[in-house]
Amino acid sequence: MQFISVSEVGSDESSGRAVWRIQHVMDNVGQATLTSLTYGEVPKGWSEVKKAEHLLPNVYYSINDEYYFVRDTNYKYSVLSREQYFSRRLAVSTQR
Numbered sequence: 001m002q003f004i005s006v007s008e009v010g011s012d013e014s015s016g017r018a019v020w021r022i023q024h025v026m027d028n029v030g031q032a033t034l035t036s037l038t039y040g041e042v043p044k045g046w047s048e049v050k051k052a053e054h055l056l057p058n059v060y061y062s063i064n065d066e067y068y069f070v071r072d073t074n075y076k077y078s079v080l081s082r083e084q085y086f087s088r089r090l091a092v093s094t095q096r
Contacts, residue, residue, distance in 0.1 A: 002032065003049070006039065009060040009068065009085075019061065020052040060085070 006020040024032040025045050034043060040052035055061065057073045068085035071077045080088065 003064075004034075004037065004046075005064055006052075007062050007065075009062050018050055019055070021048070021050040022046045023049050 003021065003023045005018050008017045008019055009015055020039065022042055023046065025047055026032070032045065037043065039055070042048045055071060057071055060068055060070045062068050062085075066082055068080045068082065069077055070080075
């Protein structure tokens with residue numbers, strides 16, 4: 001992995017807007033591996049390309065368009081795979 005980008009996901013004009021981005025310092029040597037990551041904390045060997053913004057409640061965010069997460073008003077986070085995210089969004093849209 002050479003970079004990690006966290007983006008807002010939604011149906012309005014803010015969808016796809018990066019809220020945090022980091023890049024591996026030695027990205028020209030190959031892929032870097034991370035075993036854990038905390039939003040807003042830059043791991044050793046990485047540099048911050050875009051400073052982390054405050055995350056809003058009940059807004060979905062994607063990590064490199066592979067994993068998705070949302071937090072509620074009590075700061076409880078739910079992490080979803082791509083498949084889980086799109087299944088959840090489809091279920092919500094069919095209920096309308």
